[in-house]
Amino acid sequence: MECECRLSHLILTNFRNYQEARLSFSPKVNCIVGANAQGKTNLLEALYFLSTGRSFRTPHLFHLIRREAPFFSLEAHFVKENVAQALKITYDGKTRRILHNQTSLRSLSQLFGILPVVIYSPxxxxxxxxxxxxxxxxxxxxxxxxxxxxxxxxxxxxxxxxxxxxxxxxxxxxxxxxxxxxxxxxxxxxxxxxxxxxxxxxxxxxxxxxxxxxxxxxxxxxxxxxxxxxxxxxxxxxxxxxxxxxxxxxxxxxxxxxxxxxxxxxxxxxxxxxxxxxxxxxxxxxxxxxxxxxxxxxxVSPLFCIDDFGVHLDEMREKFLKEALFPLGQLFLTSPKPLSFCETKERRHFHIREGAVMVSDGAKKPVPEETLYGSALFPLATEQIAQAAD
Amino acid sequence: MECECRLSHLILTNFRNYQEARLSFSPKVNCIVGANAQGKTNLLEALYFLSTGRSFRTPHLFHLIRREAPFFSLEAHFVKENVAQALKITYDGKTRRILHNQTSLRSLSQLFGILPVVIYSPxxxxxxxxxxxxxxxxxxxxxxxxxxxxxxxxxxxxxxxxxxxxxxxxxxxxxxxxxxxxxxxxxxxxxxxxxxxxxxxxxxxxxxxxxxxxxxxxxxxxxxxxxxxxxxxxxxxxxxxxxxxxxxxxxxxxxxxxxxxxxxxxxxxxxxxxxxxxxxxxxxxxxxxxxxxxxxxxxVSPLFCIDDFGVHLDEMREKFLKEALFPLGQLFLTSPKPLSFCETKERRHFHIREGAVMVSDGAKKPVPEETLYGSALFPLATEQIAQAAD
Missing domain, CATH: 1.20.1050.90 (RecF/RecN/SMC, N-terminal domain)
Known part of the structure; x- marks a missing residue:
């Protein structure tokens, strides 16, 4: 039996240009669109960090803390092998702390494999x-x-x-x-x-x-x-x-x-x-x-992310890439221009502007993310995570 | 008085994937479109080589010779300070020879400044x-x-x-x-x-x-x-x-x-x-x-080239870039997808496929380049160059 891994929620605090952002994802296709330098890649960087404890852009963790903030924290809620799980990483300028389902991990090597992510970046x-x-x-x-x-x-x-x-x-x-x-x-x-x-x-x-x-x-x-x-x-x-x-x-x-x-x-x-x-x-x-x-x-099937989707490819190769992506499971795609990708119903669009996120599903008009599931403070209620697992 | 530099013709022989190609350019905007790996960038590389005697992609000249060919040659006909000029560079695997208006140049430094080109590449x-x-x-x-x-x-x-x-x-x-x-x-x-x-x-x-x-x-x-x-x-x-x-x-x-x-x-x-x-x-x-x-x-105003135009830019920045380009003089832009750039009449579209070039002006249908100015063998008649200078 194939085991799915689906990220349902991601919470960023003082990470790069995000002061506080809470995102809930589609189990299938997530399109992250926005102008240059608004924070699209930062979201993929957050996923990669949760997967590996590192960034794919810088070796220095202090680059990841929002300017003049004392720390950053990343929190993922996901369902793997039908079990709802949570993973949280914080860094205060000195120490990186990793919490997996209330268990503190002692080393980075313990983190590997918990939330597998593959990113294709420019x-x-x-x-x-x-x-x-x-x-x-x-x-x-x-x-x-x-x-x-x-x-x-x-x-x-x-x-x-x-x-x-x-x-x-x-x-x-x-x-x-x-x-x-x-x-x-x-x-x-x-x-x-x-x-x-x-x-x-x-x-x-x-x-x-x-x-x-x-x-x-x-x-x-x-x-x-x-x-x-x-x-x-x-x-x-x-x-x-x-x-x-x-x-x-x-x-x-x-x-x-x-x-x-x-x-x-x-x-x-x-x-x-x-x-x-x-x-x-x-x-x-x-x-x-x-x-x-x-x-x-x-x-389990890792999350697959593409930063700046389709760039440098001709129309034929872009079409073939879309076909190759579809069987992969949960997808996260960013683009500086609107994406015509998602012809499936299970898609969600994120519009990023200066670290603020607007969400729309299918043909719905964009609404601010907070109104989707309240502005209740972290941690998310277990019911929400259980729902996402259905 | 501002001096224009306009490339009217370019002839490639055994250069990269071009066996023999002859292109005549618009004095304003030249859009070079084609699928991946068909030879778009090779055209810009040819221009850069004529300008500097080097490639911006490889330090080894033998990479530029078409597979199994004994040599390559590049020839440019251009008008600078209202004078029609020709520049030809050949490389036979051992020696690079440069000919400027029938004068042989002894060193690369003499080449600099003759046909100035600036390329912005990925x-x-x-x-x-x-x-x-x-x-x-x-x-x-x-x-x-x-x-x-x-x-x-x-x-x-x-x-x-x-x-x-x-x-x-x-x-x-x-x-x-x-x-x-x-x-x-x-x-x-x-x-x-x-x-x-x-x-x-x-x-x-x-x-x-x-x-x-x-x-x-x-x-x-x-x-x-x-x-x-x-x-x-x-x-x-x-x-x-x-x-x-x-x-x-x-x-x-x-x-x-x-x-x-x-x-x-x-x-x-x-x-x-x-x-x-x-x-x-x-x-x-x-x-x-x-x-x-x-x-x-x-x-004189150098030729300005952009390889993979607009890639990674959002719509606003792409628009601003188009505005910045327009005053520049003669432009050469490549793209793997159709370019909506050229709203000027003085534009020419080149469709590249496996080293073969099809040309269309404005709304005209594409026609094979040879039919535009015959398949007469090099060198081009002086009349043609003089015409291009008008």
Missing amino acids: DDVQLITGAPAKRRRFLDIHISQYDPLYLAHLVRYFQAMKQRNHLLKSQEEASLSIWEEQMARSGAYLIEKRKEALITLCVPLQRNLALLSGQKETIDLAYHTSFPVGQKEEFAALLAKGREKERRLGSTLIGPHRDDLFLSLNSQEARLYASEGQKRCCACSLRLAEWQLLKERLG | DDVQLITGAPAKRRRFLDIHISQYDPLYLAHLVRYFQAMKQRNHLLKSQEEASLSIWEEQMARSGAYLIEKRKEALITLCVPLQRNLALLSGQKETIDLAYHTSFPVGQKEEFAALLAKGREKERRLGSTLIGPHRDDLFLSLNSQEARLYASEGQKRCCACSLRLAEWQLLKERLG
Whole structure:
């Protein structure tokens, strides 16, 4: 049985340009429309933050607090496996606190998988043309969502490398091999899991791109390692062998932190030969593949979001994208221009203006969101959440 | 008297996906429409290549040659200061040859300014969010177009730095100070000219952004240097002082190759706080400012091109952009969806499909380009060029 995950309510307090906003969503299509710089992407950023504890736009949490406010808080009410759940994250400039159904989570890795979200954003073109770090980050976050051990190894690997680089610089040989051993153990795990993820991503990726391009284009993925072998013993030996050179440079030259993901489109390097529309289709196909695999691994269908829907695509590809989206479950789409997307009854339109939200369903006229379900203060009554689960 | 520069004809041979294409342009608005990956951007790339001898998409010229072809050639016929001129560039995989009115140009720097072109492309969002190198490149190319000495100093600076880094690594002290002296002399010139360019860019930039944002937004530019002084003597002294540390790192840590251009929007760092639409408006305002200053410095109005017109902008900003474009002179706009832009009579529509071009004027039905002015082989008759000059 397929398990649905449906976000019914989202409450933002002092998050980016939202002082206080409460949104209730359609279980199917949610179109978020508004002029530039009104706060559309901030809503998707809130969803992503609830899913991963991070932003896809900035590494610094203080950028997310509304100007001159002391904290921000995000709260999601959702139904997963027919159980109503709540997730709340607050950040006061120092500490990030996560509450899942009244249980406090101790670490970010516990958050992964609770409210799965996949976002395709304009910046994802960097997955094709950007630095290798962007592609490594994509793989790292994707795998972390279904494999908590991966995240643990990732942290250990970087800690060990930091120690090794420090010892190399200060010319202390004594404990180097301990850290190299740790790097080799965690590094081999990372590389193995990344290669596995690539193989499983490849099939849905190819299917998605064939669909979006009208069967005209083919894509391929390859993992490029910075050293020829994947076994941890050989990795440790290579690290020991490289000490002299790496001491001079002050950094470690081989390992998963130097690897890359290679994308080829129609047998040519996508980075160099793809057009703007083709790059967007490749990136979107990759996000769709991410969604499909997360769904398989987690047993629930993640929320799927597209920021600036349809941009850079021609009419044919936009049509194919709409067709690809429909079976996905709950959708969140933003656009600076009106969206003609939603021909289903289960749609809701959000009009965003300077952090204020107006909602309309189908042909109804827009009404202020508060009038839809009162301005009662958080927390929402359990009945409302139960209703949303029906 | 304002001097016009109007491109009348463009001929592409084995360039990207064009086997052989001949286009004749409207002196005002040229709309290039077609599905993704059909060759729209390749036309703008051809214009940019004729202007600068480079591509804005790849540093490798062999990427520009049509697959399995032995060479590419680009030929432009244009009218500047009421004189019909021709410019032809060919590349056979080894040598780039430039011919201006039957005169062979010996260097790229002689090409700058002959056919001035400014392109605003989707990748320009990198001017806001990308690495500092993107912004330095913007400044370097902008200044080189009106100041040939700048390009000469840029080349000398990087040659001297390469020598210095080489000597540092091989621990030869002898001639270090000669190269540091050269770096200081050229580096000081670069920094001075970049600061000057920033000051002159700032005024039109602010005006353009006010226009595009409906007077809602303000922008500011600042030059961030990697060292506190700009005098060449102090620069040389700092280089000498840094030798020991830089020997270990194998690279030079201070100088114009490490500087950055800082953009703030509404008094906040644009890179971090601007929305996607705002970033596009900032980048576009910068390109418009570049156009305005080039026009002033060169005394002719450059061609202005926008790749994927209007993308990420809301309806208001798109409208303001159209208003900003109209006074600019000859325009080249691409779009994956039909453009409702051109309400002027002096417009021409190009429909691109797999490197083939169909043309229509105003309400006319599309006709194959060849039938417009025959399929006579290049070179075009002088009469045709003279006609275009009327």
